[in-house]
Amino acid sequence: MNVAHTQTDPAAARAPRPGVALAALAAAQFTVMLATSIVNVALPQIRSGVGLSDGGTTWVVNAYGLAFGALLLAGGRAADLLGRRRVLIWGLGLFSVSSLTAGLAASPGLLIAARAVQGLGAAAIAPAALALAMGLVPTASGRGRALGVWGAVSGAGGAGGVLLGGVLTQAWGWPWIFHSVALGAALVLAAVAALAPREHGGEARGEAGRFDLLGTVTVTLALTCLVWGLTTARGTGWTDTGVLSALVGAVALFAAFAVIELRRPHALLPPRLFTTGRVAAGNLLMALLGSVWIALFFFLPLYQQQVLGSGPLATGAGQLPLAVANMFGAAVAPRLSRRIGTTVTVTAALLTEAAGLLWLSRMSADGSYLADIPGPSVLVGFGLSVAFVQLTALAVDDVPPQDAGLAGGLVNTTRQVGGAIGLAALATLAGSVTADAAARQPHLEALTAGYRAAFTLSAAVLAVTALLALVLTRRTGPRTETTAPPPTSEPQTPRIP
Structure with a gap:
């Protein structure tokens, strides 16, 4: 009797399950979002600890956002050409070292430079991690669930940064907000190195060797x-x-x-990126959502600290309702989309967030945390996360496999640039309203008037975005359940013409 023996690939046998690898990649995204908001609560302590001027304090935030936003497209394309796992690991290493340097900085120049290098590392991490995550789940339904995880960790990172920043600043001092990020990035690097799939194919094989x-x-x-x-x-x-x-x-x-x-x-942004799916619509709507998203985590802690008088710990803990609602919304977003469709889901989510922001615009100078923050935070967190998941899905919808890293870089770029535009406009508006009100009202009431104006305009922007979503997110053809083609060979080192 002949017994047939089947041989298995040892590498395949040792490969971790997709869910475990996705957890490691999501942790990388969480780390990037955490670093975006963790410094907000600690800025007064950082200023006095390092001897920063008013302008220098602003650049502790701006240096990270500037490098991150400006280099995301380059990071996404580098991931496609050099290998996403490789770029992600190098990005995490750079992110960890620069975070440690920021925590050890004793001069303003070194701290701001370290934050800029942190942004460079983040620009490599975000698109590479998203592209690898999408590669783990080749079917459309699987990608919906993966994007739900992505939305949950992104929102949790933003809100969790405020909470962790408050806890660490009050307990051990501001350097530990950077030390904790450095340690977290090092642990994520180890997890990614062990669990992220090795690329045996050239995702950029159509563009191989050209940059x-x-x-x-x-x-x-x-x-x-x-x-x-x-x-x-x-x-x-x-x-x-x-x-x-x-x-x-x-x-x-x-x-x-x-x-x-x-x-x-061999363009950085090839036209084919916008000829399939709803990539352009997803990026436009993400830019508008980002204009409100980043401003929210800027103004809400300011109101809690400057008007309500909360300390760093209480301010951070006050973000928990928003964070919990955010994670719940991200978890149910794919299910909502399958049941009622993408267009209805996105529109309803944007209107829900707009309602929460309009509720926040009713805050008062003599209010309290319980009266003014938790209720609207739940609406904002839920709507924000559902919209984020669906718009990210649109922005990578039917993108050719060789452009997955670039698509991830592009959607992160539009969110960051939209956030920079929105925060600049809303901060200018809030400052103008506060300055005008200061001539007639006490200081705290004038500050609150500025914050109310910022939240009111934010709600209006989201209402307009919801109207645009009704038109732009409709699919003109049927969707098919697609599976990405199998990889074939190692990516080549690009030639720079």
């Missing part, structure tokens, strides 16, 4: 000018010569980038 250096430099400079001009305008005003020069330079560089991309056979 659009000219386009990458041009768009990075354009994004740098735009984000720098917007963030600086919050402190110096919109008529400042440097701000105006930066914004004009950004417009000129974006125009040059468009011309370059139309003429290059």
